[in-house]
Amino acid sequence: xxxxxxxxxxxxxxxxxxxxxxxxxxxxxxxxxxxxxxxxxxxxxxxxxxxxxxxxxxxxxxxxxxxxxxxxxxxxxxxxxxxxxxxxxxxxxxxxxxxxxxxxxxxxxxxxxxxxxxxxxxxxxxxxxxxxxxxxxxxxxxxxxxxxxxxxxxxxxxxxxxxxxxxxxxxxxxxxxxxxxxxxxxxxxxxxxxxxxxxxxxxxxxxxxxxxxxxxxxxxxxxxxxxxxxxxxxxxxxxxxxxxxxxxxxxxxxxxxxxxxxxxxxxxxxxxxxxxxxxxxxxxxx
Amino acid sequence: xxxxxxxxxxxxxxxxxxxxxxxxxxxxxxxxxxxxxxxxxxxxxxxxxxxxxxxxxxxxxxxxxxxxxxxxxxxxxxxxxxxxxxxxxxxxxxxxxxxxxxxxxxxxxxxxxxxxxxxxxxxxxxxxxxxxxxxxxxxxxxxxxxxxxxxxxxxxxxxxxxxxxxxxxxxxxxxxxxxxxxxxxxxxxxxxxxxxxxxxxxxxxxxxxxxxxxxxxxxxxxxxxxxxxxxxxxxxxxxxxxxxxxxxxxxxxxxxxxxxxxxxxxxxxxxxxxxxxxxxxxxxxxxxxxxxxxxxxxxxxxxxxxxxxxxxxxxxxxxxxxxxxxxxxxxxxxxxxxxxxxxxxxxxxxxxxxxxxxxxxxxxxxxxxxxxxxxxxxxxxxxxxxxxxxxxxxxxxxxxxxxxxxxxxxxxxxxxxxxxxxxxxxxxxxxxxxxxxxxxxxxxxxxxxxxxxxxxxxxxxxxxxxxxxxxxxxxxxxxxxxxxxxxxxxxxxxxxxxxxxxxxxxxxxxxxxxxx
Numbered sequence: 001x002x003x004x005x006x007x008x009x010x011x012x013x014x015x016x017x018x019x020x021x022x023x024x025x026x027x028x029x030x031x032x033x034x035x036x037x038x039x040x041x042x043x044x045x046x047x048x049x050x051x052x053x054x055x056x057x058x059x060x061x062x063x064x065x066x067x068x069x070x071x072x073x074x075x076x077x078x079x080x081x082x083x084x085x086x087x088x089x090x091x092x093x094x095x096x097x098x099x100x101x102x103x104x105x106x107x108x109x110x111x112x113x114x115x116x117x118x119x120x121x122x123x124x125x126x127x128x129x130x131x132x133x134x135x136x137x138x139x140x141x142x143x144x145x146x147x148x149x150x151x152x153x154x155x156x157x158x159x160x161x162x163x164x165x166x167x168x169x170x171x172x173x174x175x176x177x178x179x180x181x182x183x184x185x186x187x188x189x190x191x192x193x194x195x196x197x198x199x200x201x202x203x204x205x206x207x208x209x210x211x212x213x214x215x216x217x218x219x220x221x222x223x224x225x226x227x228x229x230x231x232x233x234x235x236x237x238x239x240x241x242x243x244x245x246x247x248x249x250x251x252x253x254x255x256x257x258x259x260x261x262x263x264x265x266x267x268x269x270x271x272x273x274x275x276x277x278x279x280x281x282x283x284x285x286x
Numbered sequence: 287x288x289x290x291x292x293x294x295x296x297x298x299x300x301x302x303x304x305x306x307x308x309x310x311x312x313x314x315x316x317x318x319x320x321x322x323x324x325x326x327x328x329x330x331x332x333x334x335x336x337x338x339x340x341x342x343x344x345x346x347x348x349x350x351x352x353x354x355x356x357x358x359x360x361x362x363x364x365x366x367x368x369x370x371x372x373x374x375x376x377x378x379x380x381x382x383x384x385x386x387x388x389x390x391x392x393x394x395x396x397x398x399x400x401x402x403x404x405x406x407x408x409x410x411x412x413x414x415x416x417x418x419x420x421x422x423x424x425x426x427x428x429x430x431x432x433x434x435x436x437x438x439x440x441x442x443x444x445x446x447x448x449x450x451x452x453x454x455x456x457x458x459x460x461x462x463x464x465x466x467x468x469x470x471x472x473x474x475x476x477x478x479x480x481x482x483x484x485x486x487x488x489x490x491x492x493x494x495x496x497x498x499x500x501x502x503x504x505x506x507x508x509x510x511x512x513x514x515x516x517x518x519x520x521x522x523x524x525x526x527x528x529x530x531x532x533x534x535x536x537x538x539x540x541x542x543x544x545x546x547x548x549x550x551x552x553x554x555x556x557x558x559x560x561x562x563x564x565x566x567x568x569x570x571x572x573x574x575x576x577x578x579x580x581x582x583x584x585x586x587x588x589x590x591x592x593x594x595x596x597x598x599x600x601x602x603x604x605x606x607x608x609x610x611x612x613x614x615x616x617x618x619x620x621x622x623x624x625x626x627x628x629x630x631x632x633x634x635x636x637x638x639x640x641x642x643x644x645x646x647x648x649x650x651x652x653x654x655x656x657x658x659x660x661x662x663x664x665x666x667x668x669x670x671x672x673x674x675x676x677x678x679x680x681x682x683x684x685x686x687x688x689x690x691x692x693x694x695x696x697x698x699x700x701x702x703x704x705x706x707x708x709x710x711x712x713x714x715x716x717x718x719x720x721x722x723x724x725x726x727x728x729x730x731x732x733x734x735x736x737x738x739x740x741x742x743x744x745x746x747x748x749x750x751x752x753x754x755x756x757x758x759x760x761x762x763x764x765x766x767x768x769x770x771x772x773x774x775x776x777x778x779x780x781x782x783x784x785x786x787x788x789x790x791x792x793x794x795x796x797x798x799x800x801x802x
């Protein structure tokens with residue numbers, strides 16, 4: 001019986017691997033890894049449109065930027081720095097993809113890029129439509145807050161936002177410091193970008209956390225409402241800063257306990273009943 | 287009536303020679319392990335003395351046992367509320383210095399030391415740290431009254447005596463001592479069981495042996511505090527507490543416990559007694575002067591048909607009932623009324639009974655002008671300077687007990703919960719048996735007087751002979767009446783034995799005439 005289970009597990013694992021390799025075509029790779037922030041046309045999403053990228057950047061540049069954009073920026077690559085500045089210093093997460101996979105993606109982009117106009121160098125970043133200003137009701141904002149701090153659970157069981165993220169507000173407890181502070185995220189990433197990110201997180205840690213526990217559209221809508229309000233109200237907020245007081249209170253408490261316990265346990269049997277005999281005895285070193 | 291059986295012990299202190307063979311037998315079998323070196327599940331103490339651990343009898347120091355509060359009893363140093371408050375520091379715990387730091391000697395140095403101008407020595411090594419130590423104390427440092435000012439003089443039982451009586455005890459000419467071998471009492475109202483926060487200690491239903499489940503013990507050490515006899519020890523290596531197990535693997539296979547089996551003086555007796563479990567609470571919480579009587583009243587007559595019926599209803603095996611009828615413990619404790627529990631005032635209802643030592647009370651010591659003796663001797667070479675009369679006559683029968691070298695108050699503090707009369711009664715009985723035997727063997731006491739002596743203490747010549755037999759001549763099977771453990775029934779509770787039954791053995795070469 002045990003052997004049978006083992007066999008099933010072994011071959012099951014084998015077939016799983018095969019099926020995952022089978023998805024290694026450009027379309028799927030682009031859709032799962034890139035399409036949240038990028039299009040294959042010239043339209044901007046969170047990041048720039050990638051249409052005809054091959055005409056602007058070399059293949060090597062493309063590959064190393066996708067693998068680690070921050071390394072390139074730190075190394076002072078002028079094109080990389082320019083893009084970073086242009087897009088509000090939003091960090092593009094490093095993609096854990098192989099060179100061959102990236103080539104597949106690039107091939108896909110090339111194949112699907114729009115026909116080049118005569119002015120090759122002049123690429124205009126024209127969004128699909130003028131982003132309309134989203135309007136939220138107060139109720140949606142409140143729902144968003146409750147979702148953010150975990151008073152309401154996400155329907156599919158995703159983790160609460162503030163276990164990793166913080167926002168500057170007086171109303172809720174301080175969030176985690178594991179991921180970015182989201183106070184100004186709305187203007188940084190725009191409503192559509194946030195929506196895309198929340199729908200299918202591109203960041204590796206976040207993708208892992210919400211794998212199979214994706215947020216529903218209503219939840220995303222409420223969160224957007226909340227984050228927008230947070231950003232608008234951030235200058236009225238005065239979160240308390242405990243600073244040194246935290247440490248001092250802790251130390252005082254420790255000293256207090258050190259006093260209380262000996263007082264409570266004053267009647268403890270402190271010495272051996274034989275102590276007087278031992279005190280009289282001479283050791284071999286005397 | 288809720289009849290249960292208990293394997294109960296009886297130690298005859300008049301016969302103990304203080305050889306510590308029992309302690310060594312126990313140590314070799316059970317406690318010769320790391321962390322258990324200082325544990326003496328069986329130890330022998332010299333009395334007067336402070337015992338092991340030092341002054342264990344003084345519950346003002348160790349807070350063991352129960353104390354009466356109003357109509358009920360509470361644990362003195364542990365229990366639910368006190369235990370919870372003190373669970374992390376356990377204030378009255380004995381420390382290793384109250385026992386002693388166990389040691390061995392570096393014997394290999396004697397063999398492996400290189401040639402030098404001096405002889406090699408074996409240095410003492412601590413069994414806890416593994417480093418050389420100065421030995422400060424041992425488990426029987428007060429053996430045979432050694433270090434009297436430190437030990438014998440500080441015996442907690444001396445509190446019952448006036449300063450003048452104490453001084454009299456330690457006059458060189460009058461000094462006496464006896465030995466007190468101690469193991470776990472396997473009490474009926476065990477303080478260790480009551481104190482355990484983990485519920486690791488339990489009293490076995492079939493024979494009343496108190497055991498610590500090593501898998502449940504969580505090292506709170508409340509039992510060490512709670513046991514007034516300090517017979518629960520903490521193993522610092524395994525992080526569990528351990529205690530005497532009454533050699534239950536030996537008992538289950540019909541053998542006497544190691545300490546009893548090896549006893550040179552044959553002072554130890556083991557037998558089943560039946561008792562009424564409904565009366566435990568009452569017997570443990572009566573006034574101090576009634577404690578011993580209440581405990582003895584709990585022990586039921588195994589020949590009483592009503593008791594036998596109730597015992598059978600409670601699932602006690604016939605073999606156990608039969609063992610109870612032959613039990614030497616029952617005879618000494620109930621039938622003849624010779625044995626008493628040790629420190630009944632701790633209210634744990636100990637099931638180890640002691641026949642108190644008669645000691646040198648066969649003779650009375652009185653001052654007498656012996657100058658006439660000197661005149662008979664050659665004045666130059668010898669002279670008679672002894673002014674005492676060692677009177678072995680039986681003229682003044684019971685007076686010698688009152689004037690015993692060990693004041694009755696001292697004995698009563700140990701065996702009588704402070705009541706001198708109950709101890710005196712036992713000593714008189716012991717003496718009556720001796721007078722009876724002196725009539726039989728020496729013949730210098732007339733029948734009338736001997737019978738009068740026996741009648742005074744409520745014995746007959748037949749009973750005196752039985753006591754004499756079980757005290758002095760008893761064979762192994764008389765001293766240890768161990769009931770069958772009925773392990774076959776225990777096995778049947780756990781597994782089905784029908785599969786093996788009838789299928790073992792070599793089978794039949796020919797079909798038996800009466801059929802298969």
